Structures are given as structure tokens and as C-alpha cells.
Amino acid sequence: xxxxxxxxxxxxxxxxxxxxxxxxxxxxxxxxxxxxxxxxxxxxxxxxxxxxxxxxxxxxxxxxxxxxxxxxxxxxxxxxxxxxxxxxxxxxxxxxxxxxxxxxxxxxxxxxxxxxxxxxxxxxxxxxxxxxxxxxxxxxxxxxxxxxx
Amino acid sequence: xxxxxxxxxxxxxxxxxxxxxxxxxxxxxxxxxxxxxxxxxxxxxxxxxxxxxxxxxxxxxxxxxxxxxxxxxxxxxxxxxxxxxxxxxxxxxxxxxxxxxxxxxxxxxxxxxxxxxxxxxxxxxxxxxxxxxxxxxxxxxxxxxxxxxxxxxxxxxxxxxxxxxxxxxxxxxxxxxxxxxxxxxxxxxxxxxxxxxxxxxxxxxxxxxxxxxxxxxxxxxxxxxxxxxxxxxxxxxxxxxxxxxxxxxxxxxxxxxxxxxxxxxxxxxxxxxxxxxxxxxxxxxxxxxxxxxxxxxxxxxxxxxxxxxxxxxxxxxxxxxxxxxxxxxxxxxxxxxxxxxxxxxxxxxxxxxxxxxxxxxxxxxxxxxxxxxxxxxxxxxxxxxxxxxxxxxxxxxxxxxxxxxxxxxxxxxxxxxxxxxxxxxxxxxxxxxxxxxxxxxxxxxxxxxxxxxxxxxxxxxxxxxxxxxxxxxxxxxxxxxxxxxxxxxxxxxxxxxxxxxxxxxxxxxxxxxxxxxxxxxxxxxxxxxxxxxxxxxxxxxxxxxxxxxxxxxxxxxxxxxxxxxxxxxxxxxxxxxxxxxxxxxxxxxxxxxxxxxxxxxxxxxxxxxxxxxxxxxxxxxxxxxxxxxxxxxxxxxxxxxxxxxxxxxxxxxxxxxxxxxxxxxxxxxxxxxxxxxxxxxxxxxxxxxxxxxxxxxxxxxxxxxxxxxxxxxxxxxxxxxxxx
Numbered sequence: 074x075x076x077x078x079x080x081x082x083x084x085x086x087x088x089x090x091x092x093x094x095x096x097x098x099x100x101x102x103x104x105x106x107x108x109x110x111x112x113x114x115x116x117x118x119x120x121x122x123x124x125x126x127x128x129x130x131x132x133x134x135x136x137x138x139x140x141x142x143x144x145x146x147x148x149x150x151x152x153x154x155x156x157x158x159x160x161x162x163x164x165x166x167x168x169x170x171x172x173x174x175x176x177x178x179x180x181x182x183x184x185x186x187x188x189x190x191x192x193x194x195x196x197x198x199x200x201x202x203x204x205x206x207x208x209x210x211x212x213x214x215x216x217x218x219x220x221x222x
Numbered sequence: 223x224x225x226x227x228x229x230x231x232x233x234x235x236x237x238x239x240x241x242x243x244x245x246x247x248x249x250x251x252x253x254x255x256x257x258x259x260x261x262x263x264x265x266x267x268x269x270x271x272x273x274x275x276x277x278x279x280x281x282x283x284x285x286x287x288x289x290x291x292x293x294x295x296x297x298x299x300x301x302x303x304x305x306x307x308x309x310x311x312x313x314x315x316x317x318x319x320x321x322x323x324x325x326x327x328x329x330x331x332x333x334x335x336x337x338x339x340x341x342x343x344x345x346x347x348x349x350x351x352x353x354x355x356x357x358x359x360x361x362x363x364x365x366x367x368x369x370x371x372x373x374x375x376x377x378x379x380x381x382x383x384x385x386x387x388x389x390x391x392x393x394x395x396x397x398x399x400x401x402x403x404x405x406x407x408x409x410x411x412x413x414x415x416x417x418x419x420x421x422x423x424x425x426x427x428x429x430x431x432x433x434x435x436x437x438x439x440x441x442x443x444x445x446x447x448x449x450x451x452x453x454x455x456x457x458x459x460x461x462x463x464x465x466x467x468x469x470x471x472x473x474x475x476x477x478x479x480x481x482x483x484x485x486x487x488x489x490x491x492x493x494x495x496x497x498x499x500x501x502x503x504x505x506x507x508x509x510x511x512x513x514x515x516x517x518x519x520x521x522x523x524x525x526x527x528x529x530x531x532x533x534x535x536x537x538x539x540x541x542x543x544x545x546x547x548x549x550x551x552x553x554x555x556x557x558x559x560x561x562x563x564x565x566x567x568x569x570x571x572x573x574x575x576x577x578x579x580x581x582x583x584x585x586x587x588x589x590x591x592x593x594x595x596x597x598x599x600x601x602x603x604x605x606x607x608x609x610x611x612x613x614x615x616x617x618x619x620x621x622x623x624x625x626x627x628x629x630x631x632x633x634x635x636x637x638x639x640x641x642x643x644x645x646x647x648x649x650x651x652x653x654x655x656x657x658x659x660x661x662x663x664x665x666x667x668x669x670x671x672x673x674x675x676x677x678x679x680x681x682x683x684x685x686x687x688x689x690x691x692x693x694x695x696x697x698x699x700x701x702x703x704x705x706x707x708x709x710x711x712x713x714x715x716x717x718x719x720x721x722x723x724x725x726x727x728x729x730x731x732x733x734x735x736x737x738x739x740x741x742x743x744x745x746x747x748x749x750x751x752x753x754x755x756x757x758x759x760x761x762x763x764x765x766x767x768x769x770x771x772x773x774x775x776x777x778x779x780x781x782x783x784x785x786x787x788x789x790x791x792x793x794x795x796x797x798x799x800x801x802x803x804x805x806x807x808x809x810x811x812x813x814x815x816x817x818x819x820x821x822x823x824x825x826x827x828x829x830x831x832x833x834x835x836x837x838x839x840x841x842x843x844x845x846x847x848x849x850x851x852x853x854x855x856x857x858x859x860x861x862x863x864x865x866x867x868x869x870x871x872x873x874x875x876x877x878x879x880x881x882x883x884x885x886x887x888x889x890x891x892x893x894x895x896x897x898x899x900x901x902x903x904x905x906x907x908x909x910x911x912x913x914x915x916x917x918x919x920x921x922x923x924x925x926x927x928x929x930x931x932x933x934x935x936x937x938x939x940x941x942x943x944x945x946x
Contacts, residue, residue: 088476091496099452099494104444105437107617108495109568110652114883117568145437161435165427165849168857169295170434171441171568171617196892203883205568205618206295207860208853209894 074138078103079147087134094118094129096137097144105145105174109203116202119175120144126182128201145174153219154181160219168206176202180216189220271399273358274407275327276306276351279399283382285310286318290328291347292338292589293321293430294567294616294623295857296912297850300428301344302351304421304846309355309414311379312395314421319429321613324591333700335592339624339741341814341910344846348908349413356411358402365402366393416905425849430615442587442614445574447645451479453637454498454649456488457658461736461876462511464488471504481505484636491637495649515876519664522735522873523559526666526687530557534685534729537708538717541725543672546681550672554760558669559937560749561870563662563742564655564886569617571630571650575638581608582635583645587616589624597628601635620861621741622660626695629660629738656886657878661871662742663689664735667753672725677765678776681725684757686712686750689739690732708732711746715811715917716754720780721773737873743861744916747813752866755809755921756935759928769808769925770796783810786819786839786902793900794821794837804834807926809918814910816842818855820918822895824926829944831927833863833895836919841902843909851911852899858915859897864889866920868941 076083078101085100092111097103097120106129109117113128120129121143122136148154157180167173176199183190183198190198195216204212272278278286287306293299299319307317322328322336329336331346359379366384367374370391377386385392433439458464464487472481472490477497481490490501547553574585575598582598591613595606602609616623625631634648650658665688672681690709692698701709708730717728742748762772770791777784787810791797796806803825810819823835838855845851868887872879880886924935931945 087496091494095494095496098444099496102446104440104446107441107568108443108570108649110883112652112882112884115568115652149436158435162427162431165431165853167295167428167431167434168297168853169568169616169618170430170439173434174437177435177437199891203568203888203890205566205620205861205888207857207864207889207894209860209889209891210856210897211853212891 078142089135091134093132096134117175119178157219160215164211164215166211172204271403274354281396283396285312285316288322290322291343294619298343305351306355308421309352313382324611338589341913345908360408361402361405365398441617443572445585450645452495452498453491454502459509461515464507467505467507472501475501486633489637517876519872529687529731530668530685534731537713537728546725547672552673554671558667558753560665562664565620565622567618570655573634574647575634576645577639584611587614594631597631598635620743653881660738660740663739665749669757679723682723683727685729687731714746715750720783721776744913747917751811751917752921759925782817786817790819790839805926805930807922809921811917813914816909816914818914820922822922826945835896837898839900843906855899855915859919862916862919868939
């Protein structure tokens with residue numbers, strides 16, 4: 074089937090029920106999107122499907138056919154993506170960093186919807202993304218910084 | 223394929239014994255400063271100069287620092303780079319940092335092996351790494367002086383350049399490095415005075431933030447080698463074995479290339495992770511558990527509670543309890559029960575292994591390269607020095623990736639050796655990670671305090687029940703108290719309690735529950751500090767005294783704890799009014815050479831504690847990077863709070879009940895309190911940073927909860943009950 078990822082169309086040989094995560098990671102070797110739980114509990118695999126955040130670990134590859142898949146590797150193509158990544162670096166957000174691709178993908182989706190998010194907006198949008206290192210306070214600060222709050 | 227007669231589960235204890243023998247004979251090395259270039263490691267530009275094993279300088283001036291400590295989020299690559307770059311006088315922008323290969327040169331310090339743990343990296347490397355860098359700097363200066371024919375004392379090294387001021391000449395490090403690397407290594411290089419430190423003490427930004435914010439950092443799970451395959455392992459149930467697996471069905475899954483048995487279970491190898499997982503699902507093996515099984519943590523808790531009331535091994539016996547008790551006016555008695563905990567790093571365990579006639583190549587994120595070498599050598603039948611390791615970035619560790627038993631590497635190599643020449647990545651699912659883990663041990667404490675007429679304890683009786691971590695492993699000798707035969711992890715923080723109490727008796731029951739256990743961030747202090755700090759709070763309450771004032775009076779011989787406690791009380795506004803429905807709790811604990819005091823502000827939301835604000839004071843001696851220390855205290859609080867609120871691994875009928883993050887539920891963003899970290903100014907040598915922030919948070923919150931609800935917290939996690 075054809076998969077459009079980060080603006081490029083790829084032919085992938087995958088069963089329809091293969092989660093998009095594994096098509097991205099193992100078939101296309103785009104490893105910035107992470108595996109954490111396999112059941113949409115941790116958010117490490119968050120990508121955008123036609124601009125909306127989804128958990129790639131529970132999204133069948135077939136559901137992505139004909140849609141635009143965006144991963145962390147291409148998020149800097151937008152001004153918002155760049156702004157958020159710059160805020161992440163300015164706040165020194167990552168520790169182990171493993172969850173941060175997913176955190177950033179969720180943060181981009183949040184700021185697209187709410188350019189000036191409140192703390193409550195951040196709680197709602199980011200609660201699905203676990204961070205075992207406990208970088209949550211810096212994630213919150215980085216989102217406010219990117220929003221110019 | 224029938225597996226009925228196969229002992230698929232060789233038993234973890236046997237595994238550990240093998241490790242002991244192998245380690246004892248093969249790999250005892252000490253930490254010395256490596257002198258010269260060595261063969262292995264990542265590609266070195268031909269024109270680069272190698273100055274000690276840690277420093278390589280290219281002709282363009284790029285400085286590569288090769289570090290034996292694993293970066294798992296604690297910021298060690300940044301902190302160690304500060305130590306090296308400061309003495310080397312290297313420009314910060316010229317630095318590149320990489321993980322070292324698994325070679326004896328990178329062992330220690332303080333351990334006869336390569337290991338990242340025990341909050342030792344900065345503290346242990348503080349002098350050795352600066353010494354290595356000062357040696358390199360002096361070699362560069364000597365080379366320049368020799369070229370100019372002037373005394374080295376007339377030359378200075380500043381920010382990547384050696385200058386001769388008198389003649390206004392200079393060389394860049396890049397121009398000098400290759401020749402300087404051939405010079406004799408000075409035996410006693412001169413370290414900079416503290417007043418000239420350039421990076422040490424500064425809030426240098428992390429060297430890994432940008433790559434981690436772009437998704438470019440390569441973790442173990444991101445290893446992609448030509449021709450690589452992906453594997454999953456069907457493991458037998460605990461205390462049992464697999465039988466009658468449907469191998470044909472597994473082989474029929476598109477993408478599955480191999481299905482075979484290894485000592486640890488049935489391996490399914492495929493061209494991608496999903497196919498390997500589907501293949502494993504298709505196996506549908508019968509799980510056979512022995513008739514007499516039926517281990518449960520509930521039953522274990524009951525046994526531990528009973529044991530805690532009986533005499534155990536004596537860890538400390540000072541003074542006459544009976545006499546002190548007879549003169550006491552009050553008796554405070556409490557039991558504290560702790561569950562098994564999983565580390566659950568965000569990156570599930572994984573290992574990519576390639577077996578060739580020459581040996582074994584591993585790619586993984588690891589805190590314990592030497593353990594991994596031994597495990598791979600055992601599995602492949604080669605010498606440990608035939609095992610090369612590329613340490614990838616770690617997606618969290620918390621102790622899980624320092625695996626003495628080699629339970630990740632062992633099966634990965636068993637699989638790879640069946641497919642020589644093909645790199646195979648063994649991927650643990652989250653379910654594998656949680657249910658087949660090594661855990662922070664379940665534990666039980668029984669505390670009896672006898673209070674005198676003034677309300678202060680005249681005697682403290684403390685009994686600890688729990689599993690030792692390293693019994694039967696190469697580390698046993700290092701971690702046993704030689705006088706008592708008790709593993710130090712069971713009593714740390716209690717047998718050396720900071721409070722001035724005339725009579726102290728500490729006893730221990732070292733149990734042998736069959737659950738495999740391992741160090742978890744802050745190790746024994748995860749439970750010992752809780753029991754001590756809640757126990758002391760109970761005493762203050764019984765004495766009708768303020769918990770801070772009560773502790774301060776008892777800390778008269780412990781100035782470090784006293785100072786931290788005074789400071790945290792002041793910063794937190796201890797004693798000032800709070801909004802209705804909130805209360806404060808306090809705790810102080812020393813571990814890994816450092817002291818941390820915390821005050822937590824807590825309310826109850828929907829029957830469960832909600833922590834709004836934590837004020838922390840950290841005394842870790844000389845602070846190498848205040849930003850990193852602040853991060854680590856935040857991080858330690860997050861993990862400790864997560865565990866205290868609702869983390870537990872329970873067993874019923876031998877099996878783990880929590881299979882993924884829906885049941886093992888780490889702290890989420892909305893639950894993260896505001897955390898204020900204050901550092902004690904100190905010129906003492908640096909002490910531990912990664913772990914000491916964890917122990918006080920649980921008891922600080924518990925003590926706040928006690929103040930708020932009037933209910934004592936005796937059982938972890940807090941979610942075991944409703945707090946109204």
C-alpha cells in the first residue's frame with residue numbers, strides 16, 4: 074500500500090492491521106517515533122494524521138492510507154514546530170529524552186488548537202504523554218514559552 | 223513441537239551463580255587513568271590526537287570526549303564534559319560527547335567494572351577525570367613550548383589555544399594534538415584552583431537537548447543494521463514452563479522467518495517487530511505452573527509482618543532496650559509495608575546482538591556493560607573480551623539497565639547465535655517489561671519507639687524484613703556488612719540514623735522470596751527512609767510537638783541534616799497558614815553522601831492525595847551544574863511520588879497482575895507538583911545527585927496526609943485506600 078509520510082509517498086508491504094508505528098519504525102526506518110506501551114497509554118508514539126495527533130501504536134496502517142502522516146522528523150518544517158523545538162532546547166526539557174518526540178507532537182497539536190493555552194489546556198492535551206524522568210514542569214514551561222505566554 | 227520435557231525456566235538463582243563465577247575469574251580491573259590510544263572504539267580521524275582514553279582532539283580543534291558513564295537522562299554527559307573541558311581549557315562549542323566502548327580503561331571509579339549507578343558518576347570522577355584532562359592540557363603545553371624552544375612555564379592554555387605571551391605566538395589544540403599525544407603523560411598534573419573554574423559550578427546547558435528535541439537521538443531500540451531481524455520471546459510463566467506451542471501457526475505469520483527454542487523460552491524472529499509479535503501471539507503455548515505454586519504478594523506481606531515481630535539478625539544493638547523501655551512514658555508502635563516496584567523506563571528493554579566467528583557485538587542502552595559482557599560471553603561461549611558493546615542512549619534506566627543477571631542480553635545472544643552473521647534485535651513489549659522484570663523488593667518494617675518524659679525517644683527498635691539484592695552475585699562481597707553479614711541495602715539510613723537516640727536496636731530478616739529483585743533509584747532508602755521519617759513524625763505527634771522543631775532537637779549531632787531541615791522549613795514557610803483542606807509534611811534523608819530535606823503541601827482530591835507544591839533543599843557538596851542538580855531533584859521527586867501514590871507490582875497465583883500502563887500507572891503531567899529546589903552552598907567534594915531526592919518525598923507526603931486526615935499511612939502505595 075501507499076503511505077505518505079512527511080511529504081514523501083512510500084510503497085510499504087504491510088498487512089492492513091499492522092500498527093502505523095511499526096510501519097514507520099521498521100519498514101521506513103524513521104525511528105524518531107517511539108514505542109512505549111503498544112496500547113495508547115503512554116503517548117511516546119504520537120504522530121499527526123492529517124494534522125491531528127494520534128497514537129501510532131494503535132492506528133492500523135490501513136487507516137493512514139490516503140492521509141498525510143507527519144512524524145517528529147518533519148515537524149521542524151513548520152514555524153510552530155520550530156518554535157516548540159526551540160522552546161524545548163531553551164528550557165533544557167529532555168532528560169532521557171525517549172518520550173520527548175511524542176511530547177513535542179502533542180504540544181504542536183495543542184498550540185495549533187490553542188495558541189495561548191492555559192495550564193488547564195496543557196493538562197488536558199498533555200496528560201496522555203507519560204514521562205518517567207519527570208520533566209513535566211519544564212514541558213509546561215516550554216509550552217508557555219513557545220506560546221509567548 | 224512439544225516442550226513438555228524441557229526445563230524452559232532454568233531458574234534465576236542458577237543464572238546468578240554463573241555470573242558470580244564468571245566475574246570472579248575474568249574481569250577484575252581497577253580504575254586507572256588510561257595513558258594512550260587503544261584500538262577499539264568509534265572511528266578516530268587519522269589526524270586526531272588522542273590524549274588519554276577520554277580525550278581526542280581533531281586537527282580542526284573538535285574535542286571528542288569518550289565517557290564510560292551511560293547517559294540515561296541524569297545529564298552525566300554534560301556534567302562529566304564540564305569536568306574534562308574545564309581542566310582541558312576546551313571551548314564548550316568544540317565538544318562532542320560519546321559513550322565509551324566496553325573496555326577495562328573505562329571501569330570504575332569505585333567499582334571493578336563498567337557501571338553507571340549508585341549516584342557515583344560525578345562524585346567518583348571529580349578528581350580522576352579532571353586529572354586526566356589536566357594531563358592532556360600539560361601535554362599540549364609541553365608540545366607547544368618545545369616547538370617554540372621556550373619553557374613550558376611561559377605558556378598558557380586558554381580555550382583551545384596554547385599561547386606564548388612574550389612572543390605573541392600561539393598554536394591551536396588541533397595543531398598540537400597529534401604530536402602532543404605522543405608525549406609522556408605527566409604523572410602529577412596540576413589541577414586548576416577553584417577560583418579559575420570556568421564550567422564547573424555553572425548552569426551549562428545539556429549537550430543532548432537539541433538532538434533529543436528533534437527525535438534524532440538513537441536509543442537501543444532505534445538500532446537498524448543491514449539485514450537486521452526483530453525477535454520476541456515467549457517466556458514461561460513464573461514458576462512454570464511452556465508446553466505445546468503452535469510453532470506451525472507462528473511460522474505461518476507473514477514476515478516470521480524463524481521459530482526456535484532457547485533456554486529462556488521460545489524465540490520468534492521476523493523481518494519486523496509487529497510480525498515477531500504476531501508470531502509470538504500465534505504460538506499460544508500452554509502455560510504449565512507447578513501444582514504447589516500459588517505465590518502471592520498478599521501472602522508474602524502477611525508472612526513479612528509476622529516475621530517483623532520476631533528476633534532477626536542484629537544490624538545494630540546499642541544500649542539496653544528493656545531498661546530504656548521501663549523508664550519510658552510513651553510507646554509508639556508502627557508497621558510499614560512496601561510493595562514490589564517496577565522500574566518501567568519509557569524505552570522497554572531491548573538488545574541487538576550479532577554473533578560472528580570473532581565474537582559478539584551488542585548494541586543497547588545499558589548501565590552495566592561488564593554484566594552484559596559476561597552474560598553475552600556465557601550465552602555465546604566466548605571470552606568476555608570478545609564481546610564488544612556499543613552503548614546507545616538509554617531511554618531511562620532507574621537501575622533496571624544495570625542487570626547483574628543479564629536477563630536482557632542473555633536471551634538476545636542465545637537467539638543471535640542461532641542466526642550467525644545476522645543482527646537480531648530482541649524487543650521487550652511493555653507487558654514483558656512489567657511482568658518479567660526484576661523489581662524493587664517488597665519490604666516490611668516494624669518500629670517501636672519508647673519516649674521519655676520530655677517526649678523524645680529514649681529507645682528505637684526497628685526490624686526490617688526484605689530480600690537482599692545481590693546475594694549470590696559478584697557484588698555480594700561489596701554490599702554485605704562484613705561485621706553483620708547483612709546487605710547494606712536493607713538497613714541504610716536506619717542503622718546510621720541521624721537522630722540522637724541513646725538506645726538503638728536494628729534487626730533484619732533477609733528473606734529469599736522467589737521474585738527476582740534489583741536496585742531501583744535510591745535502592746534501600748526507597749523504604750528505609752519512609753519508615754524512619756514517618757516513625758519520627760509519629761513520635762512528634764505523640765509528644766505533641768512540631769515535627770520540624772522535634773527533628774531539629776534530635777539532630778543536634780547531625781549538622782548537615784539540621785542545616786537542610788532549617789533551610790527547607792524557612793523556604794517552605796513552615797508554620798504559615800495554608801488554604802483550607804491543605805496540610806504540610808516534612809522529611810529529611812541522607813543517601814549517597816548527600817542530604818535532602820523536603821516539605822510537601824497536600825490535599826485530598828477524589829479520595830486520593832494531590833501534591834501541590836514541594837520545596838526541596840539539596841546538599842550535595844560542590845555543585846558541578848546547578849541546572850542539572852535541580853533537574854535531578856525534580857526527577858527524583860516525580861519518580862518517588864509516582865511510586866508512593868499508586869505504583870505496585872502484585873503477584874497472584876505466581877503471576878504479575880500489572881501488565882501495562884493502564885494498571886501500573888506512573889505519575890502524569892497534571893499530577894506533577896510545583897517543585898522548588900534550593901541548593902546548599904558548599905565547597906565540600908561533590909556527593910550523589912541522581913538518587914538522593916527520591917527518599918524524602920514519600921514520607922513528606924505521608925506526613926502531610928497524616929496531618930490532614932488524622933490517619934497514619936502504614937501501607938504503600940497510598941492508593942490502597944480511600945482518603946476521604
